[in-house]
Amino acid sequence: MQVTSSVRQPLVTGGKTYHDVTHDVCRQVEGKPSKLWFLAFLTAVSVLGLGSIAILATLWEGIGMWGLNKTVGWAWDITNFVWWVGIGHAGTLISAVLLLFRQKWRTSINRAAEAMTIFAVICAAMFPVIHMGRPWLGAYWALPLPNTYGSLWVNFNSPLLWDVFAISTYFSVSLVFWYIGLIPDFATIRDRATGLRKIIYGALSLGWDGAAKTWMRYESVSLILAGLATPLVLSVHTIVSFDFATSVIPGWHTTIFPPYFVAGAIFSGFAMVLTLMIITRKVYKLEDYITIGHIELMNIVIIITGSIVGIAYITEFFIAWYSGVEAEQYAFINRATGPYWWAYWSMMTCNVISPQLFWIKKIRTSIVATFALSIVVNIGMWFERFVIIVTSLHRDYLPSSWAMFYPTWADVGVYLFTFGLFFTAFFLFAKFFPVINMAEVKSVLKSSSEKAHK
Amino acid sequence: MERDTHFILGVYDDEDVLLHAVEKVRGSGVKIHEVYSPYPVHGLEHVLGYKRSKLPIAAFLFGMLGTSLALTMQLYMMRFDWPMIIGGKDFAAFPDFVPVSFEMTVLLAAFGMVGVFLITSNLKPWAQPRIFDVRSTDDKHIMAIDLANNSSLDLDKITEILNESGATEVNKKSFE
Numbered sequence: 260m261q262v263t264s265s266v267r268q269p270l271v272t273g274g275k276t277y278h279d280v281t282h283d284v285c286r287q288v289e290g291k292p293s294k295l296w297f298l299a300f301l302t303a304v305s306v307l308g309l310g311s312i313a314i315l316a317t318l319w320e321g322i323g324m325w326g327l328n329k330t331v332g333w334a335w336d337i338t339n340f341v342w343w344v345g346i347g348h349a350g351t352l353i354s355a356v357l358l359l360f361r362q363k364w365r366t367s368i369n370r371a372a373e374a375m376t377i378f379a380v381i382c383a384a385m386f387p388v389i390h391m392g393r394p395w396l397g398a399y400w401a402l403p404l405p406n407t408y409g410s411l412w413v414n415f416n417s418p419l420l421w422d423v424f425a426i427s428t429y430f431s432v433s434l435v436f437w438y439i440g441l442i443p444d445f446a447t448i449r450d451r452a453t454g455l456r457k458i459i460y461g462a463l464s465l466g467w468d469g470a471a472k473t474w475m476r477y478e479s480v481s482l483i484l485a486g487l488a489t490p491l492v493l494s495v496h497t498i499v500s501f502d503f504a505t506s507v508i509p510g511w512h513t514t515i516f517p518p519y520f521v522a523g524a525i526f527s528g529f530a531m532v533l534t535l536m537i538i539t540r541k542v543y544k545l546e547d548y549i550t551i552g553h554i555e556l557m558n559i560v561i562i563i564t565g566s567i568v569g570i571a572y573i574t575e576f577f578i579a580w581y582s583g584v585e586a587e588q589y590a591f592i593n594r595a596t597g598p599y600w601w602a603y604w605s606m607m608t609c610n611v612i613s614p615q616l617f618w619i620k621k622i623r624t625s626i627v628a629t630f631a632l633s634i635v636v637n638i639g640m641w642f643e644r645f646v647i648i649v650t651s652l653h654r655d656y657l658p659s660s661w662a663m664f665y666p667t668w669a670d671v672g673v674y675l676f677t678f679g680l681f682f683t684a685f686f687l688f689a690k691f692f693p694v695i696n697m698a699e700v701k702s703v704l705k706s707s708s709e710k711a712h713k
Numbered sequence: 714m715e716r717d718t719h720f721i722l723g724v725y726d727d728e729d730v731l732l733h734a735v736e737k738v739r740g741s742g743v744k745i746h747e748v749y750s751p752y753p754v755h756g757l758e759h760v761l762g763y764k765r766s767k768l769p770i771a772a773f774l775f776g777m778l779g780t781s782l783a784l785t786m787q788l789y790m791m792r793f794d795w796p797m798i799i800g801g802k803d804f805a806a807f808p809d810f811v812p813v814s815f816e817m818t819v820l821l822a823a824f825g826m827v828g829v830f831l832i833t834s835n836l837k838p839w840a841q842p843r844i845f846d847v848r849s850t851d852d853k854h855i856m857a858i859d860l861a862n863n864s865s866l867d868l869d870k871i872t873e874i875l876n877e878s879g880a881t882e883v884n885k886k887s888f889e
Contacts, residue, residue: 276852278851278852281852403786409795412790412794412795414799415790415806415810415813416809421813421816424812424813424817425812428817428819431823431824432819432820432823432824435823435824435827439827442836443752446850447751449850450844450849450850450851451847451851463838465836465837465838466837466838466840468844469750470749471747471749471757471758471761471763472747474753475753475758475763476834477830480827480830487819487822487823490819491819498812701852705728
C-alpha cells in the first residue's frame with residue numbers, strides 16, 4: 260500500500276497520469292524544434308566557433324598567448340577548470356546522494372543535472388588538456404604508458420596525476436550512470452516512434468523491454484552506482500583541492516581545503532542547475548514537474564552549502580592569524596586589502612551575503628529572485644577560485660618579483676569556448692534526449708502526485 | 714524450425730492491483746512468463762519469486778580487482794621499475810597511492826558491474842526485444858503468460874483468473 264504524508268507537498272502537480280508524463284516529456288523529442296531553440300543553439304555554436312579561434316591560437320603559438328608571467332604561473336586556466344568541475348558536482352549529488360537518502364524530489368531534475376555534470380566535466384577537462392601545449396603528446400605525460408625513456412613513469416606522488424585519475428573516473432562513471440537511467444526512457448520513445456526515429460532510439464535503448472527481472476537488476480545497479488558515485492564525487496573535489504593543499508604556497512597550504520572545496524562545488528553546482536532548470540521548465544512548459552517546491556528545496560541546499568563556504572572563509576582567516584606564520588598572515592591580508600581587494604569582496608558578497616537572502620521564504624520561492632541569485636552565486640564561485648589562485652601567487656616570497664595578472668584575449672576566448680561547448684551540448688541534449696527521467700517520475704507519481712493527496 | 718509461441722496478456726493499470734494480481738495468479742497455479750512495467754514496481758520481484766540479484770557481488774569483485782591492479786601498478790612503477798627520490802619520500806609511499814587506488818576501485822567496480830548487467834539482461838544496440846504491448850513502456854503493466862508452459866489449464870480458465878485478478882484487459886499475442 261502507498262503511504263502518503265499529508266504534510267508533504269506533492270512532487271508532481273496538475274493531476275498528471277502516467278500517460279501525461281510520457282506525453283509531456285516525449286513531446287519535446289518528437290516535435291520540431293522551436294525558433295527559440297534554433298536561436299539559442301545558433302548562439303551557442305557561434306560562441307563555440309569564436310572561442311575556437313582562441314584555442315587554435317593557443318595551440319599554434321603556445322600558452323604564451325595567455326596572460327601568465329613567471330610569478331603568476333597559474334591563473335584563468337586552473338580557475339576555469341576548478342569552476343567547471345565544481346559545477347559538475349551538483350548532478351552527481353542530486354542523482355547519487357539524494358538517491359541514497361531516498362529524496363524522491365530528485366526524480367524530476369536528476370536527468371538534466373547529470374547531463375550538466377557530464378558537459379561541465381568535459382569543459383573542465385579542456386583546460387588541463389590545452390595547457391599542455393601539445394595535447395597530442397599529453398597521453399604520455401598524464402597516463403602510465405610505456406615509453407622509450409626507460410620506461411619513465413608518471414609520478415604517482417603528484418596530486419596533479421591523482422586529478423587525471425579522479426576526473427577521468429568521475430567522467431566515465433557519471434556517463435555510465437546517466438546512460439543506464441536513459442535506457443528505459445529511450446525505450447518509451449522507441450515504442451511511440453516510427454521510421455528512422457524508431458531505429459535510432461531502438462538502438463539507443465539497447466533492446467529494453469521493461470521486464471520485472473531487468474528492472475530488479477536495474478534497481479540494483481542504480482543503487483550500487485549511487486553508492487560508488489557518492490564517495491567518488493567527494494573524492495574528486497578533494498583531489499582537486501589537493502592540487503593546492505599539498506603545495507607549500509601560503510594561502511594554499513591548508514588542511515581545510517577538501518571539505519571547503521566540496522561544499523563550494525555543491526553550492527555552485529546547485530546554482531547552475533537552478534539557472535538551467537528555470538529556463539528549461541519555462542520553455543518546455545514543465546512547471547508541473549519542476550515545481551516551486553523543487554526550487555525551494557534546491558535553494559535550501561544553497562543556503563546550507565553557502566553558509567559552509569562562508570564559515571570556511573572566516574576559518575581560513577582565523578587560522579592564518581592564529582598560526583603566527585607571517586607569510587600566511589600576509590597572504591590573507593593581501594587578499595582582502597591588496598590590489599585584488601575587489602575580487603575578494605566580490606567573492607564575499609556573492610557567496611556569503613547573497614545566499615543568506617534565501618532565508619526569506621518570499622525570495623527562495625520567487626523564480627525571478629532565484630534565477631538572479633543563481634547567476635550571482637556562480638560569479639562569486641568563479642571569483643573564489645580566482646582569489647585563491649591569483650592572489651596567493653602574485654605577491655610571492657621576493658617583493659622584487661611581485662606582479663599582477665592581466666588576462667589576454669586568448670584567456671577570455673578559451674573560457675568563452677567552454678561556454679559555447681557547454682551550451683551547445685546542453686541544447687542538443689534538451690532537444691534529442693528526454694529532459695526528465697520519465698520512469699523515475701512515474702515510480703513516485705502514485706505516492707506523491709496531487710491526486711494522491713485528495 | 715521454430716514453433717510459434719502464443720501468449721495471453723493481462724493488462725493492469727495500477728501497481729498495487731498488479732502486486733495482488735501476481736500473487737493471485739501464481740496462487741491459482743498459473744506460471745507467469747514475465748511482467749513488463751513502465752517503471753520499477755517495488756516488491757514485484759518478491760511476489761514473482763525472483764532471487765535477489767547477484768550484481769552487488771560482481772561489483773565487489775571488480776572493485777577488489779581495481780584496487781589490486783592499481784596498487785600493483787604503482788608499486789611496480791615507483792618501487793621496482795624506476796625508483797626515484799621525490800620530495801624525500803619512500804619509493805613505496807603508500808599514502809600517496811591511496812587516491813589512484815580508490816579511483817581505480819570505483820572505475821572497475823562500476824564498469825564491471827554495468828558490463829555484467831548489460832550481458833545478463835541481454836541489452837545491446839542490435840537487440841530485437843519481443844514487445845508484447847507498446848503501452849508497457851508508457852502507462853500499463855503487462856503480465857505475459859506463455860500458453861506452452863500452462864498446458865494443464867485451458868485458455869478460458871486463464872482468462873477468467875486474469876479478469877478476476879483485476880486486469881483491465883486480457884489480450885492474446887503470438888510471435889512467429
